[in-house]
Amino acid sequence: MKVLRSSSQILFGHLPEQTLDADGGIWKVKNWIEPKTVSSIDSAALREELIRAAYVWKERQQDGGFVDDLYAKVTVTVKSLNKDEGVWCQPFPPLYVCQACRRLHDDANTKCQCGSTRRRGQLPFVGYHEVCGGIKSPWVKKCPIHGQRAVKFPGTASTSELTFYCPVCQAGLQQGLAAVCDCNKGSLKFTVHRSGTVFKPRGISMINPPRRDILQNIELAGGGERALEWVLSGLESRQLTESSAARNPESIRKLLEDRGFDSATVQAMIAAMPADQTNQQSPVVNLGPLLKADAERQAKQIALATYESRITLDDLLKKTTNIELKKLYQVDYVSATKLAGIERVELIDRFPVLTAQFGFTRGDSTPGNSRLRTYRETNGDYTLYGELSQTEALFIRLDPQVVYAWLQRNAFSLTAAQDRRSSAEAILSAMSSDDVAQAVTRLVHSFSHAFIKRAAVYAGIEKSSLSEIILPTALSFFVYAAPRGDFVLGGLQVLLESELHHVLQGLIDDDHRCALDPGCEDTGAACAVCLHLGEPSCQLFNTALSRKVLAGALGYLDVAAVQP
Numbered sequence: 012m013k014v015l016r017s018s019s020q021i022l023f024g025h026l027p028e029q030t031l032d033a034d035g036g037i038w039k040v041k042n043w044i045e046p047k048t049v050s051s052i053d054s055a056a057l058r059e060e061l062i063r064a065a066y067v068w069k070e071r072q073q074d075g076g077f078v079d080d081l082y083a084k085v086t087v088t089v090k091s092l093n094k095d096e097g098v099w100c101q102p103f104p105p106l107y108v109c110q111a112c113r114r115l116h117d118d119a120n121t122k123c124q125c126g127s128t129r130r131r132g133q134l135p136f137v138g139y140h141e142v143c144g145g146i147k148s149p150w151v152k153k154c155p156i157h158g159q160r161a162v163k164f165p166g167t168a169s170t171s172e173l174t175f176y177c178p179v180c181q182a183g184l185q186q187g188l189a190a191v192c193d194c195n196k197g198s199l200k201f202t203v204h205r206s207g208t209v210f211k212p213r214g215i216s217m218i219n220p221p222r223r224d225i226l227q228n229i230e231l232a233g234g235g236e237r238a239l240e241w242v243l244s245g246l247e248s249r250q251l252t253e254s255s256a257a258r259n260p261e262s263i264r265k266l267l268e269d270r271g272f273d274s275a276t277v278q279a280m281i282a283a284m285p286a287d288q289t290n291q292q293s294p295v296v297n298l299g300p301l302l303k304a305d306a307e308r309q310a311k312q313i314a315l316a317t318y319e320s321r322i323t324l325d326d327l328l329k330k331t332t333n334i335e336l337k338k339l340y341q342v343d344y345v346s347a348t349k350l351a352g353i354e355r356v357e358l359i360d361r362f363p364v365l366t367a368q369f370g371f372t373r374g375d376s377t378p379g380n381s382r383l384r385t386y387r388e389t390n391g392d393y394t395l396y397g398e399l400s401q402t403e404a405l406f407i408r409l410d411p412q413v414v415y416a417w418l419q420r421n422a423f424s425l426t427a428a429q430d431r432r433s434s435a436e437a438i439l440s441a442m443s444s445d446d447v448a449q450a451v452t453r454l455v456h457s458f459s460h461a462f463i464k465r466a467a468v469y470a471g472i473e474k475s476s477l478s479e480i481i482l483p484t485a486l487s488f489f490v491y492a493a494p495r496g497d498f499v500l501g502g503l504q505v506l507l508e509s510e511l512h513h514v515l516q517g518l519i520d521d522d523h524r525c526a527l528d529p530g531c532e533d534t535g536a537a538c539a540v541c542l543h544l545g546e547p548s549c550q551l552f553n554t555a556l557s558r559k560v561l562a563g564a565l566g567y568l569d570v571a572a573v574q575p
Contacts, residue, residue, distance in 0.1 A: 018092050022398050023547060025098050026212055026368055027386060028146065030137065030204040037133045037204055039103035039146075046090035049399050051223045052365065053315075057087060059308055060217045061369060067379040074383045077370075077393070086392040089367055091399065104148030104204075107131040113161045114178055115151055124159065124178075134162070136170050138199030139209050140192040141374030144384035146209070147199055149188045151175050160184055170201040200374070211372045213383065214397075216480055216550060218312045218489070219365040221401060225318050228252065235307025242310040242485050243435050246355070246408070249321065251314040302443050306484040313485060316406065320361040324348075327508060339512065347515035352413035352571030354431070354486075355406070358507045362404035362491050364480075367397025378552050403503045404491035407462065409455065410571070411435035414486055417454070417570040423447050439484055452483040453555045454567055459488040460542050460549070461518055461561060466490070469513045472502050478548045493548065519572075523562035532558075 014033045016025065025031060030039050058081050065081075068074035081087070092098075107116045111127035119131050138147040153160045154177035165172035171187040188201040202208060220226050229238070232252045241251050298306065328340040348356060370385035386394040411434040418425060418438065425441045428434040442448040459479045467474035478493040492503060506514065525531040525541035537543065537556035546552060561568050 013097075018094065018398065021092055021098060022366065022368065022396065023212060025100075026210075026371065026396055028371065028384070029210045029212070030103060030146075031100070032205070033100070035130070035132075036102060037104070037135060038100035041099045041101050043090065043092060043396065044096035044099050045093050046396070047093050049089040049091050049365075049397065051219070051221065051226075051399070052089055053217075053219050053226050054087070056217060056219070056308060056312070057089070057365075058084075059304075060215050061087070064213070064215050065369070065383060068383040071379040073379055073381065075385065077383060077385050080393070087395065088392060089365070089395045089397045089399075091397060102133070104134060104137055106134040106148055106151070108134055108162060112178060113163065115160045115162060115175075135203050135205075136173075136188060136201050137204045137209060138188065138190055138192075138201045139373040140194065140197065140199050141372075141381040142196045143192060143194040144371070144373050144382045145192055145194060145199075146373065147190065147193070149201060150190055151188075152184055154180065154182060154184060156180065156182075168203050168206075207376060208374055211376045212368045213370045213372060213378075214366065214368040214547075216364055216366050216478060218316045218480065219363055219399060220315050220318065221363045221399065225315065229311060229314055229318065235304075235311045238310035238314040239303075239307045242313060242487075243432060243439070245431055245435075246313070246317075250318060298440060299443055302439075302484075306439055309482040309484045309487075312480070312482060313406070313487065316359055316362060316404070316489065317357075319363075320359050322358040322360065322504075322507070324356065324507075339509075343512040347512040347519075349574075350519050350568075350572055351515045352410050352417075352567055352574070353515070354408045354410040356507065356511060357406045358504055359404045359406055359489070359491075360504065361401045362489070363399070363401055364404075364491060365397055365399050366493075367395040369393070369395045376546075378554075402492045403501070404489045405503050405507060406487065406489055407459075408485065408487040409458065409567075410574075411438060411486060413567070413571045413574050414438055414451070414454070416574060417565075417567045418447065418450065420570055421450065421565050423450065435486070438486070442484060448483070449555070450560075451486070452481070452551075453557055454560045455483045455486060455488055456481050456551055456555045457537070457542065457557055457560050458567070459490065460544055460556060461558075462514065463490055463544060463548070464542075465514045465517045465521070466506060469510060469517050472506070475545050475548065479544075479550055481550050519568055523558050523566075525558065 025040050027040050027042050030037060062078055062081050065074050065078050069078040105117060107119050109116065109123040109125060109127055109131055110129045112123065112125040114123055114125065115134065116123070116131065122128060134149060136149055138149060139145070151160050157177055157179040159178055160175055161178040163174040163176065173187055175184040176182060177184060190199045192199050229251060238251055241248065324340055324344055328337060331337060370383050372381045372383055374381040386396065388394060411431045415425060415428055415434040415438055423441065425437045428437045438451065442451060459481060463474050463477050463479065466472050466477065476493055477490055480489040482488060525538060527538055527540050531538045531541060536558040542556050542558060543553045560566060563569065
């Protein structure tokens with residue numbers, strides 16, 4: 012049997028160990044058949060993103076050593092769907108129900124004792140174990156006299172109300188489903204196979220260049236250090252490679268060592284550099300190694316995303332001859348971005364994004380509350396199932412001076428700043444404090460969700476077709492057209508060219524209350540009604556969100572409204 016599905020549907024709904032409905036039956040994915048290896052991957056950035064995504068499981072000792080293996084440089088391979096071969100599935104659970112008499116059978120085709128030859132359905136319940144992540148078909152005992160069994164469905168999804176009996180003597184056999192997991196560490200929980208507790212994919216989205224030479228050009232130009240300098244300077248030059256170079260000796264040493272040069276050669280090359288270059292220090296002081304690495308990684312993500320494609324509002328203004336559009340860009344757009352506290356909005360029409368699934372959980376969907384199961388080969392290597400694609404995205408950066416003022420209004424201490432550059436440096440330095448880092452992350456993330464929701468309303472874009480990449484240290488985020496959705500490419504371009512002021516004005520003027528207030532406000536001011544997105548669209552699993560950071564006496568939008 013062959014059933015056709017889109018590659019994006021397979022990426023999210025047909026992963027190994029996942030159950031699915033197809034051709035009138037229930038199946039479990041065994042594996043992807045001869046998947047293709049994706050070679051043009053920024054392996055360092057991939058490891059960092061995986062560590063970030065999986066760390067919550069490590070903190071609760073629920074990652075199975077995954078994060079430690081990433082630190083130890085265990086091989087990680089990204090594999091994409093082989094469209095010629097597809098996915099291998101097997102019937103699951105292998106427990107079939109006669110549609111006429113409700114007898115249970117271990118196979119689908121033998122003639123039922125009642126004489127029916129109708130196609131049998133499957134018992135749609137499976138057992139899963141949160142501790143080990145295993146899944147098992149239900150076991151129902153047979154009548155010891157007649158060797159038969161049947162089921163009476165209660166009309167609900169509750170497995171405890173299932174009644175099993177002998178269809179010959181009508182003797183009761185068991186009530187509900189129960190079994191001990193094969194790992195001997197607890198009992199299975201039974202529910203319908205399509206329940207979100209049975210399988211929850213865990214994945215990442217990251218900016219990854221479609222060609223290896225782009226990554227090499229960025230690294231040879233100065234890598235993360237130069238990218239950070241470029242972002243702090245406001246991304247004024249068109250590309251990272253057109254910005255002023257960063258020449259910190261230690262950064263250059265690391266870059267050359269990563270390129271395979273021996274220590275003596277590296278030392279000689281640094282010694283040969285002009286003194287005015289080797290004496291320059293990193294533009295940002297007071298950054299610890301972890302914060303500096305994270306800031307450089309996020310800045311490099313922006314550099315990679317904008318390397319081949321970048322359409323600014325100035326570009327729109329220069330290319331139009333329409334008087335009304337000129338007025339729109341010069342007046343309405345400028346006013347809307349200022350009132351929203353936005354420094355820049357740009358279109359990336361060739362946005363290179365890697366979407367990959369590194370594992371799954373069963374049971375409680377809250378990250379860290381149940382065991383993370385990863386995809387691992389027999390030799391110990393890890394496999395990610397993913398797709399490298401080019402789509403379109405909007406890049407949005409908040410105004411550092413408004414963020415600076417917002418932090419001050421919320422009683423955070425920062426060093427003095429006079430302009431956008433010094434404000435950005437002061438904010439980044441202050442993010443060495445967990446409180447400031449969490450506040451900035453919550454602001455950028457909440458702004459991203461609010462923007463996506465308004466874009467869906469004002470521009471006719473399905474919010475489920477949009478995803479985000481959050482870059483808090485750069486005060487930025489990307490909103491991109493997700494490969495899994497029904498989004499038509501060009502929608503974000505239309506939004507930028509003609510609807511941006513409506514989206515931002517809606518963000519500024521809309522009532523930021525929730526229909527579930529005061530309950531929602533009392534428990535974090537973020538819920539499925541007001542600020543949450545579907546989890547595949549949200550990079551941070553709908554955490555670090557609050558409407559309070561946007562509106563109200565201490566809200567970002569209110570601070571932006573009074574900025575000179």
